[in-house]
């Protein structure tokens with residue numbers, strides 16, 4: 001019996017902190033991974049969460065195009081997806097609306113990295129401290 005695509009997908013994943021980085025072949029010129037004819041991140045979302053609403057794209061909240069962790073994927077309109085990728089006002093608005101970091105920590109006021117706030121971003125302080133500790137070891 002052929003292996004279901006989601007199992008083939010998960011057998012080619014490297015767990016990178018919170019990201020599930022797909023290590024299989026690239027499917028298109030944008031660098032997204034693929035399993036058979038399917039885009040890896042889309043397949044993962046549909047198998048583990050549910051169907052992506054018609055007409056919507058999956059946006060990578062973690063900005064890692066090879067990531068197939070469904071918690072890092074959010075269905076958005078193509079327009080919104082493109083907007084988020086841009087810098088400037090649209091990017092700033094996305095930063096303001098973020099509620100959780102890609103590792104699932106709440107971006108409440110006490111958990112915001114002060115340095116990132118200065119440059120208009122809202123990055124997770126817990127993650128920054130964890131990276132800092134990892135470097136010192």
Ligand SMILES: [Zn+2]
Nearest residue numbers: 019062067072
């Ligand atoms: Zn990710």
Ligand SMILES: [Zn+2]
Nearest residue numbers: 101105124127
């Ligand atoms: Zn975090």
